[in-house]
Amino acid sequence: MYVAVKGGEQAIARSLELLAEARRGDAAVPELELAQIREQLRLGVARVMQEGSLYDEDLAALAIRQAAGDMLEAIFLLRAYRTTLPRFGYTLPLDTTAMRVRRRVSGTFKDVPGGQVLGPTYDYTQRLLEFDTTPVASVTPADVPLPPDMPRVLDLLDAEALIERIGPGSDPEPVDLTREPLVFPADRATRLQNLSRGDEGFLLGMAYSTQRGYAESHPFAGEIRMGEVDVRVCPEELGFAIEIGSIVLTECQMINQFHGGNGVPPQFTRGYGLCMGEGERKAMSMALVDRALRCDELAEPNYAPAQNQEFVLSHSDSVEASGFVQHLKLPHYVDFQAELSLLRTLAAQHAGARDEQPQDVVAEGVSA
Incomplete structure (x- = not known):
């Protein structure tokens, strides 16, 4: 345990002043506008939202600017603010099949319904610093517009009964982890909410780790898609669903090998990832970990860290992890003095016991 910080109000106030100065930087340099951060650091904004x-x-x-670019601090700020907001209700399940796609790729099939859509990605850049700040010329829209709906790539395997089928309503009603504590064992819906x-x-x-042998994982990127999805709610006073806006999501469906078990024939299995904004790396990582956590369900050996749901879910939260590590900076004077006193006592007892030991025994021990 750690003791509460007492006194030092003047020092703390001065520290906050120094923080404000350090965060602002050189006053001769124009301050960052929120629009600049939102538009030009969109991937950082997406991570903070996720x-x-x-x-x-x-x-x-705003959180990124206030945290001076420290993403974990910005995430902490946003989540703390979130707890102050009223909750009006829950949305209906999002239909990612009807996503208005900006990017959509598959690593399993070259030709997929709707085609591969590269969209905005760093995958094909040379990772060279661009010192030229000349604005990039506007991109001419494609002659052929994208179809409004793109069928899922995994439906091709589903049509041949080569991949597990997850029908509507098969998942239990998810708990709200922002209001309910995480309880083990956690069902898949709860695990996915935690990972997201x-x-x-x-x-x-x-x-x-799952790809390096620390789990039964042999993945293929079935489909990764990013785009806008409509958000709908069903107010009690209306009795029917209405659209209240749209959000950008990134979705990943991994295909994994499976040799059958528990009465299930050999087939491919799924790993799923979904996150807000543009976040392919996050969605892909989530899908791989989701599949690893299904080891018990699929009667696979459970031996790897990524397969241990209590280990993964309990340590994946950046706010909790950061807080628990950083609390070590707070005063622990009483605790340390207690341990220091105990250690001095034990050391003195050990020295006294050695001094009382017969000399011949000591000499014998040395000669031996």
Whole structure:
């Protein structure tokens, strides 16, 4: 345990003043506008929204500016603000099949219904620093517009009964982890909710481990899509669904090998990832970890860290992890003095016992 911080109000106030000065930087340099952060640092904004569990680009941009670019601090700020907001209800399940696609690729089939849509991606850049700040010329729209709806790539395998089928209504009603504590064992819906706001770096490490042999994972990127999805609610006073807006989502469906078990014939299985905004790396990592966590369900050996749901889910939250690590900076004077006193006592007892030991025994021990 740690003791509460007492006294030092003047020092704390001065520290906050220094923080404000450091955050602003050189006053001769124009201050960052929220629109600049929102439009030019959109991937950072997306991550803050994902892990902050709040879809608001302006608030995420504000958090990034206030945190001076420290993403974990920005996530903490946004999530703390989120707890102050009233809850009006829950939306209906999002239909990602009807996504207005901006990017859609598959690593399993070259020709897919609707085609491959590269969209905005760093995948084909040379990763060279661009010192030329000349604005990029506007891109001419494609002659052939994208179809409004793109069938899922995994439906091709589903038509041949080569991949597990997950019908509508097969998942239990998910708990709200923002209001209910995480309880183990957690069902898949709860695990996915936890992973969707988990730390991207942690999930990336877990996902990487599954590909290096620390789980029964042989993945293929079935489909990765990013685009806008309509959000609908069904108010009680109306009795029917209405559309209240749209959000950008990134969805990933991984295909994994499976040799059958528990009465299930050999078939491919699924790993699923979904996150707010543009976040392919997060969605892919989430899908790999989701599949690894299904080991018990699929009667696979459970031996790897990524397959241990208590380990993964309990340590994936960036706010909790950051807080628990950073609390070590707070005063622990009483605790340390207690341990220091105990250690001095034990050391003195050990020295006294050695001094009381007969000399011949000591000499014998040395000669031996």
